Amino acid sequence: MKAYRRLEAAFRRHALVGEAAGVLHWDMSVVMPPGGARARAEQIAELRVLSHEMLTGPHIAGDLAAADAEAAALDRWQAANLREMRRAWLHATAIPADLVAARSRATSECETVWRTARPDSDFRALQSGLEDVVRLTREVGQAKSAALGRPVYDALMDEYEPGADARRIGAILDDYAAFLPEFLDAVLAKQARSRAPVAPDGPFPVAAQKRLCRRMAEAVGLDFKSARLDESLHPFSGGIPDDSRITTRYSKADYAGALMGVLHESGHAMYERGLPRQWRRQPVGRARGMTLHESQSLLVEMQVCRSRAFFDWAAPVIAAAFKAPGPAWTPDNLHRLAILVRPGFIRVDADEVTYPAHIILRTRLERALIAGDLAVADLPGAWNDGMAELLNITPPDDRLGCLQDIHWPGGDFGYFPTYTLGAMAAAQFAAAARVADPEIMAGVGRGDFAPLMAWLREHVHGKGSLLSTDELLREATGAPLGAAAFEAHLKERYLEAA
Amino acid sequence: MKAYRRLEAAFRRHALVGEAAGVLHWDMSVVMPPGGARARAEQIAELRVLSHEMLTGPHIAGDLAAADAEAAALDRWQAANLREMRRAWLHATAIPADLVAARSRATSECETVWRTARPDSDFRALQSGLEDVVRLTREVGQAKSAALGRPVYDALMDEYEPGADARRIGAILDDYAAFLPEFLDAVLAKQARSRAPVAPDGPFPVAAQKRLCRRMAEAVGLDFKSARLDESLHPFSGGIPDDSRITTRYSKADYAGALMGVLHESGHAMYERGLPRQWRRQPVGRARGMTLHESQSLLVEMQVCRSRAFFDWAAPVIAAAFKAPGPAWTPDNLHRLAILVRPGFIRVDADEVTYPAHIILRTRLERALIAGDLAVADLPGAWNDGMAELLNITPPDDRLGCLQDIHWPGGDFGYFPTYTLGAMAAAQFAAAARVADPEIMAGVGRGDFAPLMAWLREHVHGKGSLLSTDELLREATGAPLGAAAFEAHLKERYLEAA
Numbered sequence: 001m002k003a004y005r006r007l008e009a010a011f012r013r014h015a016l017v018g019e020a021a022g023v024l025h026w027d028m029s030v031v032m033p034p035g036g037a038r039a040r041a042e043q044i045a046e047l048r049v050l051s052h053e054m055l056t057g058p059h060i061a062g063d064l065a066a067a068d069a070e071a072a073a074l075d076r077w078q079a080a081n082l083r084e085m086r087r088a089w090l091h092a093t094a095i096p097a098d099l100v101a102a103r104s105r106a107t108s109e110c111e112t113v114w115r116t117a118r119p120d121s122d123f124r125a126l127q128s129g130l131e132d133v134v135r136l137t138r139e140v141g142q143a144k145s146a147a148l149g150r151p152v153y154d155a156l157m158d159e160y161e162p163g164a165d166a167r168r169i170g171a172i173l174d175d176y177a178a179f180l181p182e183f184l185d186a187v188l189a190k191q192a193r194s195r196a197p198v199a200p201d202g203p204f205p206v207a208a209q210k211r212l213c214r215r216m217a218e219a220v221g222l223d224f225k226s227a228r229l230d231e232s233l234h235p236f237s238g239g240i241p242d243d244s245r246i247t248t249r250y251s252k253a254d255y256a257g258a259l260m261g262v263l264h265e266s267g268h269a270m271y272e273r274g275l276p277r278q279w280r281r282q283p284v285g286r287a288r289g290m291t292l293h294e295s296q297s298l299l300v301e302m303q304v305c306r307s308r309a310f311f312d313w314a315a316p317v318i319a320a321a322f323k324a325p326g327p328a329w330t331p332d333n334l335h336r337l338a339i340l341v342r343p344g345f346i347r348v349d350a351d352e353v354t355y356p357a358h359i360i361l362r363t364r365l366e367r368a369l370i371a372g373d374l375a376v377a378d379l380p381g382a383w384n385d386g387m388a389e390l391l392n393i394t395p396p397d398d399r400l401g402c403l404q405d406i407h408w409p410g411g412d413f414g415y416f417p418t419y420t421l422g423a424m425a426a427a428q429f430a431a432a433a434r435v436a437d438p439e440i441m442a443g444v445g446r447g448d449f450a451p452l453m454a455w456l457r458e459h460v461h462g463k464g465s466l467l468s469t470d471e472l473l474r475e476a477t478g479a480p481l482g483a484a485a486f487e488a489h490l491k492e493r494y495l496e497a498a
Numbered sequence: 499m500k501a502y503r504r505l506e507a508a509f510r511r512h513a514l515v516g517e518a519a520g521v522l523h524w525d526m527s528v529v530m531p532p533g534g535a536r537a538r539a540e541q542i543a544e545l546r547v548l549s550h551e552m553l554t555g556p557h558i559a560g561d562l563a564a565a566d567a568e569a570a571a572l573d574r575w576q577a578a579n580l581r582e583m584r585r586a587w588l589h590a591t592a593i594p595a596d597l598v599a600a601r602s603r604a605t606s607e608c609e610t611v612w613r614t615a616r617p618d619s620d621f622r623a624l625q626s627g628l629e630d631v632v633r634l635t636r637e638v639g640q641a642k643s644a645a646l647g648r649p650v651y652d653a654l655m656d657e658y659e660p661g662a663d664a665r666r667i668g669a670i671l672d673d674y675a676a677f678l679p680e681f682l683d684a685v686l687a688k689q690a691r692s693r694a695p696v697a698p699d700g701p702f703p704v705a706a707q708k709r710l711c712r713r714m715a716e717a718v719g720l721d722f723k724s725a726r727l728d729e730s731l732h733p734f735s736g737g738i739p740d741d742s743r744i745t746t747r748y749s750k751a752d753y754a755g756a757l758m759g760v761l762h763e764s765g766h767a768m769y770e771r772g773l774p775r776q777w778r779r780q781p782v783g784r785a786r787g788m789t790l791h792e793s794q795s796l797l798v799e800m801q802v803c804r805s806r807a808f809f810d811w812a813a814p815v816i817a818a819a820f821k822a823p824g825p826a827w828t829p830d831n832l833h834r835l836a837i838l839v840r841p842g843f844i845r846v847d848a849d850e851v852t853y854p855a856h857i858i859l860r861t862r863l864e865r866a867l868i869a870g871d872l873a874v875a876d877l878p879g880a881w882n883d884g885m886a887e888l889l890n891i892t893p894p895d896d897r898l899g900c901l902q903d904i905h906w907p908g909g910d911f912g913y914f915p916t917y918t919l920g921a922m923a924a925a926q927f928a929a930a931a932r933v934a935d936p937e938i939m940a941g942v943g944r945g946d947f948a949p950l951m952a953w954l955r956e957h958v959h960g961k962g963s964l965l966s967t968d969e970l971l972r973e974a975t976g977a978p979l980g981a982a983a984f985e986a987h988l989k990e991r992y993l994e995a996a
Contacts, residue, residue, distance in 0.1 A: 013544055013547075016540060016541050016544035017544060017545075017548070019537065019541050020518055020519075020522055020541045020544070020545055021518075023521060023522050023525055023541070024518060024521050026525075027521055027524075027525060031529070031726065032741060033722065033723055033724050033725060033726055033741055034723055034724070035721070035723050035724025035725070035740040035741055036724065036737075036738070036740055036741030038740070039517065039738055039740055039741060040741075042514060043514050043517050043518045043521070046511055046514035046515060046518070047515075047518055049511075050515070050548060223533075224531065225531055225532055225533050226531050226532070226533025226534065227531060227533075228529065228531055239534075240534070240537055242533040242534055242536070242537055243530060243531055243533055243534030243537065243538075
């Protein structure tokens with residue numbers, strides 16, 4: 001096992017450099033003064049180059065080849081670790097260095113243009129830069145396709161969702177697209193018949209919001225001896241298992257956005273904290289992929305913390321935080337506010353019923369862009385047609401349409417589907433956990449998330465990357481990834497519950 | 499110039515990794531939750547190993563050899579850059595890897611023991627660990643001595659103060675040791691005859707202190723679009739020229755400690771900000787050494803911001819910060835408080851007159867330890883004898899004696915002298931600047947540091963590592979490093995001024 005052991009040592013070093021880059025990213029997003037931006041981009045780029053060199057050197061290729069001969073001596077986790085090492089190596093070595101550099105430049109430039117094109121609603125300004133990004137991303141996809149022996153879009157997705165099968169994922173999304181129209185009509189009709197929930201009166205002082213968010217993150221399971229909660233423009237979860245760094249943003253006019261954001265990021269952080277300690281800094285010890293990562297944030301935010309049981313406990317805590325008694329602060333009212341459904345143009349503001357429509361649209365469009373079936377010039381029209389078909393609304397301009405996300409200018413093709421696949425996995429986990437242990441939702445009703453986290457640690461977090469996403473789902477819930485549990489959850493919450 | 503250009507590219511990458519390590523260090527000292535400590539140590543160690551590998555690879559040695567043949571084509575700055583590259587390479591390659599590792603382990607362990615031995619005043623607990631550190635540091639010194647062709651202690655000092663000559667430095671410190679006894683008696687006698695300054699009444703709210711410190715740092719020249727001021731246990735200055743990170747610590751009972759700390763660290767930060775931009779990330783673009791670095795912090799804190807002229811402007815600003823008019827807040831009273839002289843046991847609390855005595859003691863002892871003329875077991879006795887000789891006081895225990903500093907447990911031998919050499923250089927710069935431009939101190943009296951900083955940028959900051967410390971001092975002040983200007987400054991401030 002000499003070659004395998006050398007690989008373990010090399011991947012440990014690789015992981016440490018990745019952790020260092022994570023600290024630089026957190027600092028940039030949370031505390032860095034604007035003057036540091038340019039230097040920080042260069043520092044992070046240098047760490048990326050070093051990381052890449054650490055994986056692509058000749059000794060890694062040699063040890064991967066030699067480790068195959070040692071396979072019989074490896075246990076189950078070691079064998080999975082070797083498999084994940086090879087996957088990381090394939091991704092790193094698949095793309096020639098000049099293509100890496102060209103795409104990196106193109107996405108940096110396109111992101112910069114996007115930052116002004118979006119508020120100006122000026123798609124023409126973005127078009128030629130986005131054409132470059134699409135072309136170079138397609139080349140990357142073709143290179144990875146050759147290395148992985150998989151179709152181009154699958155190979156792009158694989159970076160975010162290992163083993164992703166675009167045909168199967170397309171079928172799952174189509175299932176939801178077929179389910180949505182009639183269901184959405186029924187939900188909107190039911191909401192229209194009901195008494196509207198009452199919005200609590202603000203303003204909500206930011207200091208009180210911060211205390212509340214901290215308390216809620218602690219309830220979920222974060223321990224602030226090894227975690228931080230800060231502010232950033234775009235909320236995220238970073239850090240390492242023993243130093244979780246989550247962020248949110250506060251508005252005096254609305255406490256719920258920050259609070260739900262913190263619960264969401266706490267779900268991400270708890271996944272990282274529950275990863276198998278003995279495989280720390282090894283590929284098999286990492287989170288399985290973006291579908292499962294998003295499933296953990298949405299399980300906490302959507303499945304658990306928009307449930308009626310959660311508000312039985314949380315409503316008085318929230319009311320006390322703002323010293324605000326009154327009819328708006330009842331569990332029932334806060335719960336109904338948390339599950340309002342309203343079709344809209346902006347993905348990040350969408351409710352859980354209409355959110356998948358935004359993802360289905362993007363997934364269809366980005367597959368067509370990469371395949372060459374859709375020209376970038378035709379994107380605005382295709383976007384608006386898709387919104388009309390899926391949600392029966394038409395954006396008045398591209399700012400509220402195809403210019404709203406940073407993903408494509410940043411070169412992230414194949415990422416969008418994981419948001420909705422994560423929502424579906426979350427529904428599967430929630431259903432299985434409720435059946436496995438009635439204490440789980442009873443605990444949530446008392447602000448005790450420990451039973452839930454114990455189940456997740458055993459069935460999800462502690463598995464790291466041992467299994468594929470589907471294998472893990474099958475072991476934990478009895479079924480591979482699919483839309484059924486999610487649709488059942490939505491029917492129960494939005495149509496059947498009192 | 500192909501080899502030289504390759505070296506520039508390699509050293510640029512090396513500098514970027516160093517900047518990344520600086521971000522990790524700042525984060526650890528300012529915001530990191532305690533749970534992250536262990537992982538952070540490993541992340542920083544990995545970046546150090548990478549840095550070391552970047553300098554010690556065979557291509558660097560080859561390019562350094564090849565660049566000699568290109569010397570005729572290099573301009574003055576490029577030639578100096580090549581010289582500094584070689585110096586960095588000699589330091590990196592001088593020590594065998596197993597010695598680097600053994601010393602790193604020994605200092606980590608000894609620092610850990612020191613953290614409890616110091617409050618317990620338990621020298622015996624530290625002794626064997628410190629013996630290991632001294633022995634391994636001596637071996638490092640011997641290895642560097644062979645590589646640099648210089649005596650062992652000089653070779654250790656060279657890391658902090660390039661080109662340091664221990665004999666000359668010893669003579670400068672001896673000069674001050676001879677000056678001090680009579681001078682100190684005279685200062686104490688004069689203070690005893692004068693009316694004692696009045697300490698302002700606290701408490702001083704931390705929020706008001708923070709606003710005041712920020713305003714003062716801005717007056718010195720820090721621009722908070724590219725700087726931060728934070729809190730840490732041990733104040734420091736870090737970051738990069740366009741993202742300065744200074745820290746201080748606040749006590750409600752005393753605002754002056756935090757304020758003077760911020761002025762001190764602002765001096766360090768202004769040096770970094772004034773380094774030559776076109777040589778950013780090259781060895782010749784770095785600060786010259788710790789003597790000049792400390793000279794810049796002490797120039798601002800001691801020479802300028804404990805002057806009477808400074809308090810003419812600052813006293814009303816400080817009083818307004820605490821909304822506290824009254825007799826304690828006059829420029830004269832605050833100035834006299836800022837220059838009180840009181841011999842004491844603790845170096846970091848010492849005034850500028852007695853501080854060098856602490857340094858002289860440590861320099862003599864550490865030279866003897868490295869030379870093998872003093873056994874670690876005999877350190878406490880030698881320390882107390884030295885304090886009695888230099889300041890006529892005897893520490894009641896080792897906590898207030900030889901256990902007070904982290905430097906030796908951390909393996910920093912050869913660093914201490916730069917504190918006092920910096921104070922001496924600061925006095926030389928201040929005297930030369932005053933003569934060169936009367937506007938400099940007039941500006942300080944209005945809170946305008948721009949004339950001072952313009953002079954420093956031209957004569958000190960902008961030189962980077964082009965010149966040796968002595969060459970730079972000679973060009974800027976007409977004399978090499980020496981005690982005369984410092985002693986003249988002290989006589990003027992403490993005996994001659996009204």
